[in-house]
Amino acid sequence: MIRPLTLFLCALLVAALLTVSVLALSIGQIVIPPVEAVAALFGSGDQMTRDIVTELRMPRLLTALLSGAALAVAGVVLQSLFMNPLADSWSMGLLAGGQLGAAVVIVAGSVVGSEFLSGLTVLANLGSLVGAAAGMAAVATFMLAVSRRVGTVTLLVTGLMLGFLAQGLVSVLLHFTNRTQGRIFASWNDADFAGVAPADLPELTIPVLAGFFMVLLLAKSLSTLQLGETYAVSLGVDLARLRRGVLAAILLLAAPVVAFCGPVMFIGLIAPHIARQIVGSARLSAVIPVVVLVGALLAVLGDFVVHLPWEQHWLHLNAILALVGAPVVIGILLRGGDSGSALR
C-alpha cells in the first residue's frame, strides 16, 4: 500500500531531522564539534560544554521538535475539521487568542500579588497554560460557528484579523502593565523556542503527548469529514462529540506551545500540505505520522537558522518561517482546486 517514493522521502525526512538536530546541538555562538555535543548529552566533556548542550541547546531542541510536531498535527486536525486547506491554529486566530488568554492571566496574577509570578513558577506556568487554553477555546468556538456560513478564504481572513485583534489587545495590556511584566510579553510577538527551561519541559511535553494520543483516537472519525458533514453522520459519527474531542486535542497540542513559545506561524498551515505531497494521499492515517516529522523538521530548521552564530540578532523565528511559509500559502491559493492538497 505504501509507495516506494513515500518510504524514500520519509527516510530522507528522518535523516534530515537527525542531522539538523545534531547540528543544532553543535552550532551556536560557541561551536562544539557534533561528536562532542552528542557525547555531552551522556555526561562527557567539560562542565561548560555540558551546560551549553544539556541546559540550553537540548531543551531548545526538544521544545522545537515537540512544538513543531504539535502545531503540524493541530494543523492537519483543523484542516479536516474545518474542511479548509488553509486552517491552522495560527491562521484561524487560535494562537493569538491563546496569547491573549495567557496575558490576561499573567497580568491578573501580577495585580493580585507578585508572588504568584515570582514565587511559584509552576503555578504561573500552569496559569498561563490555562489562560492560553481558554483564549484558544473562545476563538475556536467562534470560528467554528463562522465557518458554517463563509468560504475558505473568508474564513482565513477572519481568522487572521481575529489574530491581529487579539495581539492588539495584548499590546494594550502590555501598555498598562509594569516594566517587568512587559518583558514577559516582549518576546511574544516573535515566537521563540528558547524560553523553555529544562524544569518547564514536562508542562510542555505532557499535554502535547496527550494531544497526540487524542488525535490518534479521533483520526478515524475525522477522516469521514473528507466527504462532508452529512456523509460523516451517515457513517455513524457523532459530530458534536467529534468537535468537542477535536477542540480538546487542539488545546492540548497548541496551548502549551503558545504559552511557552508564542505564536509560531505557518508550521501548522504548510506541514500538512508537505506531508500530503510526501504520502501522495490525504488519508489521515497515513498523513498524521508523516506530518509529525515534517512539523518537527520545519521547527528545528527555523530555530537552527535563528541561532546560527550571526553577528547581529535581527533574525526571528517567525520571519524565517514566513520566508518559507508565505510562498507556499500563496501557491496553494493560486493553484485553486486542481490537486490533492488544494482548495475546494
Add this chain to the structure above:
Amino acid sequence: MTLSIGSLSIGYPGRSLYAQLDLTADSGSFSCVLGRNGAGKTTLLRTIAGLLNPLSGSVRVNGADVHGLTAAERARQIAVVLTERPSAPGLTTYDVVALGRQPYTGWFGQLSPDDRSVIARCLRETGVEALADRAFMTLSDGERQRVLIARALAQEPSLLILDEVTAFLDLPGRVEVMTLLRSVARQRKITVLLSSHDLDLAIQFADCLWVLETGGSLVSGAPEDVVLQGAINRGFDSALARFSLDQATFEGVEGTEGPVIALTGQNPCRYWMARALRRSGFLVVSSDQSNVAASVQVECDPLRLAVSVRGKEAEVNTVGQVLELLSELTL
C-alpha cells in the same frame, strides 16, 4: 419487510410537509420517490435515513426504530448517497469506498482482509474497479456517482437511500445508474429508495413509486397503478405542462385541440411520425373518423409516407416533408 414507516409526519418545527405517512418497502425492491422541486423529497429521504428527526411517527428498518438507534448502529443499517457532491481532495476511488467500512472497523480504522474483500466486491459490482487508484476528484460525474454508490454498498446496509443521484448525468448515464440500482436491490436483497426527477425512467425501472402530490398527500403503488390513478397528473401537472397517460411523457398543454390526422402504418415509423404531428399541434387518431382533416399512411424500410390532405394525394419520404404538406391546415 425491511422498511416500514408508520404515521410519519415530516417537516420542520412549525412547518409540517406531510402528515401521517404509512409506507413499506420490501427487501430486494427498488422504489422511487417522485415530486416537483420543493415538494419535500429530500426532507422525506433524510427523515427516513435518520439524518433528520420526524415531527411524529416512526421509521423502522428490520424492526428497529431508526431514530432510536445510535448513529453508529444506524450506519450499519442505512447507507446514503446525497445531493451534496463531495470532492474528497487527495483521496483515491479506493479510499472513498473504503470510508464505507468505517462502521465496521476498529478504533484506528484499519481495514481487515474481510473489509478489503467487501470493498473489492463493491468496486466490481458498480463497475469502477479500473478506477480504484484514480484520484476521486478527477473522475467524471457519472464515475463519481458509481463510486459513491460503491461506498454506500460497502456499508453493507439493509436500506440504501439515494437523493437525486441521476441529476448531473447524461441520459445513458441515468439509465446505467437505474439499471445498476435495480440489480443491486435484487442481488443483495436490500431495499433501495431513490428520489428522482426522471419520471419516465422511474416508471420504467421502479417496483414502486411514491408520488408527493401538491397539497400534502403521498400516493404509492406499482408505477402503472400510480399513473392510471392520475397521481402523476396531480403531482406534476401545471398550467403549461401535462403528463400524457398515452405517451408516458410530459407535453405542452396547448396543441391538443388541433386538426385531427388519421395515422396508420407500421412502428417504429408510425410512432415517430405521431410524435412529429403532436408537436406540430395535431390530434393523432389511428383510424379514419368522420372529422379527420388529413390522413397519413406510413411504411417503414424504406420510409414512405402517403399523405392525403383536402383531396390532394402525395407520397414523400421524410417526416419533414409531411409536416410541410400539412402546414396549410394550421394556418
